[in-house]
Amino acid sequence: MGDQIPFIVEKLNQEPFRKNYNLITFDSLESVRLLQLLSDVLGEIDPKHAVDIREELPEQTAKRMLSLLGILKYKPPGSVSDSSAFRQGLVTGSKPVIHPLLHWLLQRTNELKKRAYLARFLVKLEVPVEFLQDDAVADTNRQYEELMEAFKNLHKECEQLRTSGLSTAEIRRDISAMEEEKDPLIRRVEHLKKRVETVQNHQQMLEIARQLRLEKEREESLAQQKQEQKNQLFHAEQRLQRAQLQLKEIQHAVVDSKPESLMKKLEEEINFNSYLVTEKVPRELESKKNSAYFLQKVAAEPAMSQSDLNVLEVKINEVNAQMNQLIEKRMMRYEPIDSKFSIYRQQASIMSRKKEAKAEELQAAKEEMSSAERQMLQKTSQAHELEGADVLKGDEFKHYVNKVRSKSTFYKKKRLEIAEITAEYGVLQRTEELLKQRHEAIQHELQAIEDKKGISGYSYTQEELERVSAVKSEMDEMKGRTLDNMSEMVKKLNAMVVEKKASLAPIIKELRQLRQTCQELTQECDEKKIQYDGCAAGLESNRSALEQEVKGLLEECAQEESNYRYINCMKRNLEVQLQRAKEEMKAYVSSDPQERRKAIREKYTRMILEQENLGKKLREKQKVVRESHGPNMKQIKIWQDFEQLMECKRECFLKQQNPTAIGQVIQEGGKDRLVL
Numbered sequence: 001m002g003d004q005i006p007f008i009v010e011k012l013n014q015e016p017f018r019k020n021y022n023l024i025t026f027d028s029l030e031s032v033r034l035l036q037l038l039s040d041v042l043g044e045i046d047p048k049h050a051v052d053i054r055e056e057l058p059e060q061t062a063k064r065m066l067s068l069l070g071i072l073k074y075k076p077p078g079s080v081s082d083s084s085a086f087r088q089g090l091v092t093g094s095k096p097v098i099h100p101l102l103h104w105l106l107q108r109t110n111e112l113k114k115r116a117y118l119a120r121f122l123v124k125l126e127v128p129v130e131f132l133q134d135d136a137v138a139d140t141n142r143q144y145e146e147l148m149e150a151f152k153n154l155h156k157e158c159e160q161l162r163t164s165g166l167s168t169a170e171i172r173r174d175i176s177a178m179e180e181e182k183d184p185l186i187r188r189v190e191h192l193k194k195r196v197e198t199v200q201n202h203q204q205m206l207e208i209a210r211q212l213r214l215e216k217e218r219e220e221s222l223a224q225q226k227q228e229q230k231n232q233l234f235h236a237e238q239r240l241q242r243a244q245l246q247l248k249e250i251q252h253a254v255v256d257s258k259p260e261s262l263m264k265k266l267e268e269e270i271n272f273n274s275y276l277v278t279e280k281v282p283r284e285l286e287s288k289k290n291s292a293y294f295l296q297k298v299a300a301e302p303a304m305s306q307s308d309l310n311v312l313e314v315k316i317n318e319v320n321a322q323m324n325q326l327i328e329k330r331m332m333r334y335e336p337i338d339s340k341f342s343i344y345r346q347q348a349s350i351m352s353r354k355k356e357a358k359a360e361e362l363q364a365a366k367e368e369m370s371s372a373e374r375q376m377l378q379k380t381s382q383a384h385e386l387e388g389a390d391v392l393k394g395d396e397f398k399h400y401v402n403k404v405r406s407k408s409t410f411y412k413k414k415r416l417e418i419a420e421i422t423a424e425y426g427v428l429q430r431t432e433e434l435l436k437q438r439h440e441a442i443q444h445e446l447q448a449i450e451d452k453k454g455i456s457g458y459s460y461t462q463e464e465l466e467r468v469s470a471v472k473s474e475m476d477e478m479k480g481r482t483l484d485n486m487s488e489m490v491k492k493l494n495a496m497v498v499e500k501k502a503s504l505a506p507i508i509k510e511l512r513q514l515r516q517t518c519q520e521l522t523q524e525c526d527e528k529k530i531q532y533d534g535c536a537a538g539l540e541s542n543r544s545a546l547e548q549e550v551k552g553l554l555e556e557c558a559q560e561e562s563n564y565r566y567i568n569c570m571k572r573n574l575e576v577q578l579q580r581a582k583e584e585m586k587a588y589v590s591s592d593p594q595e596r597r598k599a600i601r602e603k604y605t606r607m608i609l610e611q612e613n614l615g616k617k618l619r620e621k622q623k624v625v626r627e628s629h630g631p632n633m634k635q636i637k638i639w640q641d642f643e644q645l646m647e648c649k650r651e652c653f654l655k656q657q658n659p660t661a662i663g664q665v666i667q668e669g670g671k672d673r674l675v676l
Helices: 004-013 023-027 031-045 058-072 083-092 095-107 109-122 135-163 168-197 202-256 259-300 306-387 395-450 458-588 593-597 600-656 659-675
Strands: none
Touching: 004 023, 004 095, 031 058, 031 095, 031 109, 058 083, 058 109, 083 095, 095 109, 109 135, 109 458, 135 458, 168 202, 259 306, 306 458, 458 600
């Protein structure tokens, strides 16, 4: 605070305030005069605030000052950061609030003037959405926004022209300097041409020099193309490596996965898509068609008045009452029949609604996942294109972030140095311009003293000044017209907004009542729904318990029925066996030989005797075979040797018929003997 007061007093004693304060008089100012002083400073920034605070209420003064401070983006210091305390201090003219505010305003007066000037035309007037439904209001708002954009562009062009630093005197000096440099260059070129003409074959040498220059340019272009192709090859190799890595990852994912899991996923997707195609989408399409049909029907009808709407509401209420009566009659008539299925219908409807909700959630999640995957792929491709390498992860990314931070601090430091150098350069350039202007003025005065008859170039300078002033007046006139149009448009919009608010006030009041009624009904509906869900959950639990009990009884009944059938079959088998045993006993004890032969015991006895006789015959035959086995084997061996001997004689006889093959016969005979 001690440093701020001398600065405030110094600024207030200068133009345009001229208060002639000192530290004591300024510190002894009352709250009212301090507020008036703040209002005068704000009036210097924005002329609309140059008012006497005694002619308005304190609330109006505080509101006016707070609105302008909000536009100027003033933030209270830490000691009065509480907004309510700041407003209270501003209303009462508290020094801890007013002094920092005056210091902030006087420290950047020119900047705040510009901001306040722009705020008059660039602070957008917010129009409620319901008013924009009107075509006239929407067109006016669009024209207002277009004029605002045009004002922005004109202001930017004006600022660029002001800060460009170019003037007619500088352009003239540049042109004269270039003309002065042009004459020596022309003379030098002519001198070089004369020297070249004295050399033999100068045309040929010039042609060779031209070709050399062209070849050098071509060599530079080829080197540039070579570098570009190297870069393209490097990027292509990196893309190939990334594609190979992606292929390996996909192969690993396929190897780790099982066919059962893949088939299960495919089945889930097929079931979900089939549900969408067969149930959800047709139902939504049908609802959309119905809505479109009703909307077309409503659009085709003529406009209705409030009385027509009241009549329709009465009819709707009557039809709803009739529907409720019919439903009650039907429930009373068919309640004994439908009582068993009503619970299941309710549960089926609940499950269908839950299924639809889950399907919608799944569809939304899939869309979100697909959009996230697209964004991830896009960001990955952008990162690969910019960096030329894979995305960093883990420690590499941390190292890269630290490196970027160090570079960022170094960059900020250098940028501050550049800004300081630029500011110093601007000051020096301005100083140079002032010195040049003083020099020119002194030269003109000297020329006037020397040449008392007149000043050369006075008419030309006068014409230039008149042209510049005319251009400036045209731009000021254009800006004035634009500002007038914008102010008129703002007035029209304000009038239309007030009119629309007045017309919509009763509707909004009625809407508030209806909203309150809707909230009460919604709350009651939620309570009833909670009760219904609790009752449904209890009935569902009872039904599941009964179903389990019935299922257990049915299984027990099926088991007992299976046991009964098995016992019955065993009983029948035992009865049949008992009957056969009785018949066998009867035939065995019978005195009739024919009956006894039919008995099973007799049959088995005969079969046993037959098998015993057969065994005796086979044993005797085996004894005979064993006794004759040795002689028979010798006889077989003799016959085999005899067969070989006869075969050898036959081959010898056939070979004697051919005298040329005697040697071969001897050799083969030797081999045969070796074989034998």
